[in-house]
Amino acid sequence: MSRQLFTAAFEREEDLLHAVADLRQAGYVFKDAYTPYPVHGLPEAMGLRPSRLPWVCFLCGLTGGIFALLAQLYLSAVDWPINIGGKPWNSSPAFIPITFEITVLSAGIGSLLAFLLRYKLLPGRQPSVLEEGCNDNLFVLAIPEHNATFNPQELKIICNRHHAIRTDQRIEPDGQTKPTPAQQRGAA
Amino acid sequence: MTTMQLPTFIPRPALLTRLRLLIALGVIGTLVGLIAAPKLTLGGLLLGACYSLGMGLGAMVIISLSYITKAGWSTALRRIPESMAATLPLTCLILLIILAAGFYQLYPWFNSHEHGHADASLTLWRKPAFFLARAAGCMIIWLIFSFAILRNSRKQDLSGDLRLTHRNVGLSAVFLFALAITLSLATFDWFMSLQPHWISTMLGVYHFSGLFQSAIAAMIVITILLQRAGLLQQIVKPAHLHDLGKYLFCFTTFWGYIWFCQYMLIWYSNIPEETSYFILRHNGPWLAVAYVTVAMNWAIPFFGLLSATTKRNDRLLFKLAVIVLIGHWIDLYGIIVPSLAGDATMIDFWSVLPSLILLPIFVLGMMRALRASPLMPARDPMLVESLHHH
Structure with missing residues (x-):
């Protein structure tokens, strides 16, 4: 099944935010927004559910921390006890710095991997540029056809009212019809 | 912006009465304490005064x-730390009087010669007059900077002069350098020498981490109380609370990090002149104080503030900030009182009473300063950014 996709490019952050507010009031949902830097308030304005990435980060950190602590306890106190400076085998204060480092490392790597996997940003992926300039200085909004109320003419009017420098309409090729995670969350 | 109605803070009379009642109770308790247990009561006075001083210095930080950092988000709330810093002259004076009055009881090292040698510089360093001169010197430096920065901020209310902001940026940079040195010296003099044979070069930064964390917590508490009183309705948004929560979270982590650094270095090297501090504090009744300190200053606020939901929720954020404020008091208690009480069989209560005088005095002074100035730096160039913060 192929669907229509409407894109609009803006030059200023405020224009994008105002257009998003108006479009949402008109009942449109968003595929995604491509911005040169994180725009504060944009996810809320687009009605996206909060990201679940913090949970991945927390759980990875927790797992890493518990693993590091238990591994050191097992290695230094059970499996191969070594007397270091007359300290007890179970010298937990000495384990804390390593536990801390591994917590941070696993939380960081875990969230990065979760992000890459979820958005399928893996090596060998074909680059797909939605709109020229969307990875440069432009703020690009992508709105998919989602139901019968989808009206490209109305979309164009609303976006032009907010100084869109370019609007475009296309048929999404078959390979890209799967909704993005952001879109799934937005639709929920 | 100039047309906006600036709210002013007027404390409720009932609150003032209650605070004055607390002071009266504290005065009676302290007077009894000065007769029954003079050393511990003086330690309590030191504790209460240093807690209030820490609030002012933390606010200056x-x-x-x-x-x-030219931070935009906090500009609309700057009057709150400014009102805390405005109490510095009062708290410095009180602390100086307490140090002068309690010197011979609190710091018995002034005439000790047990090492058999008394070189001239050490004798001079131990002279009570020089001890007080050092304290006064540190305080004068803090007061000069706080006067100058606060005056420039108030002047800008009238003139809107951009140069005042630039001047304060320069003053702030010098102040932070000066504070790093003077606060370390003050901490070594006032806290570390309570246990004269103990040394820890980290105690200064440990004290700093605690006072900065508690000043952020106090700023959160005051912001939320003012918001509930309807004074900051137009100004404080969840985004501001979120940022204050992140601030507190950050320096809660910092406190935990510094606490552990000091502990681990001492534990690892295991030298008698360093371990004496923790041996005293991790035995008998003081062990409970040590656990409560770490729980209230690190464990509870750290895990509580991990989620963005708590940081944006004013009721939860308020509770966590109050826990940190109490925790910092217990932290200072754990630094000061065990050194004076030694191997006690139970937690000392004489040293608690003076805080009933000194903390309400701080609150009264802060409310007075808050009342005397508009609640927002109305003509600060960063204010617009702060109000539109999201």
Whole structure:
């Protein structure tokens, strides 16, 4: 099944935010927004559910921390006890710095991997540029056809009212019809 | 912006009465304490005065940091740390009087010669007059900077002069350097020498981490109380609370990090002149104080503030900030009182009473300062950014 996709490019952050507010009031949902830097308030304005990435980060950190602590306890106190400076085998204060480092490392790597996997940003992926300039200085909004109320003419009017420098309409090729995670969350 | 109605803070009379009642109770308790247990009561006076002083200095750090980083989000709330810093002259004076009055009881090292040698510089360093001169010197430096920065901020209310902001940026940078040195010296003099044979070069930064964390917590508490009183309705949004929560979370982590650094270095090297501090504090009744300190200053606020939901929820954030404020008091208690009480069989209560005088005095002074100035730096160039913060 192929669907229509409407894109609009803006030059200023405020224009994008105002257009998003108006479009949402008109009942449109968003595929995604491509911005040169994180725009504060944009996810809320687009009605996206909060990201679940913090949970991945927390759980990875927790797992890493518990693993590091238990591994050191097992290695230094059970499996191969070594007397270091007359300290007890179970010298937990000495384990804390390593536990801390591994917590941070696993939380960081875990969230990065979760992000890459979820958005399928893996090596060998074909680059797909939605709109020229969307990875440069432009703020690009992508709105998919989602139901019968989808009206490209109305979309164009609303976006032009907010100084869109370019609007475009296309048929999404078959390979890209799967909704993005952001879109799934937005639709929920 | 100039047309906006600036709210002013007027404390409720009932609150003032209650605070004055607390002071009266504290005075009676302290007077009894000075007869029954003079050393511990003087320690309690030191504790209460240093807690209030820490609030003022921590507030100065908040102001200075937001100037030198040109932070936009905190500008609308700057009057709150400013009102805390405005109590510095009063708390410095009180602390200086307590140090002078309690010197011979609190610091018995002034005439000790047990090492058999008394070189001239050490004798001079131990002279009570020089001890007080050092304290006064540190205080004068803090007061000069706080006067100058606060005066520039108030002047800008009238003139809107951009140069005042630039001047405060410069003053803030110098203040932070000066504070790093003077606060370390003051901490070594006032806290470390309570246990004269103990040394820890980290105690200064440990004290700093605690006072900065508690000043952020106090700023959160005051912001939320003012918001509930309807004074900051137009100004404080969940985004501001979120940022204050992140600030507190950050320096809660910092406190935990510094606490552990000091502990681990001492535990690892295991030298008698360093371990004496923790041996005293991790035995008998003081062990409970040590656990409560780490729980209230690190464990509870750290895990509580991990989620963005708590940081944006004013009721939860308020509770966590109050826990940190109480925790910092217990932290100072754990630094000061065990050194004076030694191997006690139970937690000492004489040293608690003076805080009933000194903390309400701080609150009264802060409310007075808050009342005397508009609640927002109305003509600060960063204010618009702060109000539109999201």
